[in-house]
Amino acid sequence: MAILLGKNINLRALEPEDLNFLFSTENNELFWEISSTQLPYSKYVLKKYLENAHQDIYEAKQYRFVISDFDDIPVGMIDLFxxxxxxxxxGIGILLLPQYQNKGYGSEALEMIIDYAFTYLDVHQIFANITSDNTKSIRLFEKHHFKKIGVKKDWIYSNPNFKDEVLYQLIKS
Structure with missing residues (x-):
């Protein structure tokens, strides 16, 4: 199992044992807005996804890490896309289960993935798309020196309204 070790959490690769975690997270309607999901995923589809999750980021152009505590309990996910x-x-996206928010896990995961992207992927910049009403995420990314560089007006349809999406960038200095 590939692991990035932190002080309070680990970032690790998806494992077949994550099927139920992935199933409950991907099918949680609270998260559909940020993932542009409109229909639930079957366990079969997610099992197939897990079978291909080993693909190299250079091949798939994306990679999902599970954020886990030291007992290997999944608390969220952080994606590079x-x-x-x-x-x-x-691009970067982060999702923490509600019961694990406001415990510093998101900040530590973001710090770890920033270091990983700049050091191992040799990127020059990381970007994030955040709805304008997601104040927790905005505070998190601004805390880690992401800069607001633009607003996409009425970008996300959230029945019955539209929401703006804010584009943030962190450029390697």
Whole structure:
């Protein structure tokens, strides 16, 4: 199992044993807005996804880490996506289960993945897309020196309204 070790959490690869965690998280309607999901996933589809989760980020252009505590209990996920080695950039998204929020796990995971992306993927910049009403995520990313660089107006449809999406960037200095 590939693991990035932190002070209070680990970032690790998805494992077949994560099927139930993935199933409950991906099918939680609270998270559908940020994942652009409209229908539930079957365990079969998620099992197939797990079978291919080993793909290298250079091949798949994305990689999902499980954020786990030291007892290997999953507390969330952090994704790298739209990886572009030519232009040296990657997107980032983070999801923490509600009961694990406000415990410092998100901040530690973000710090670890920033270091990983700049050091091992040799990217020049990391970007994040955050709905304008997601104040927790905005505070988290701004705490880690991400800068607001633009707003996509009415970008996310959240029945019955539209929400703006804010684009954040962290450029390696």
């Amino acid at each position: 739209d990886f572009n080695p030519l232009h040296k950039r990657v």
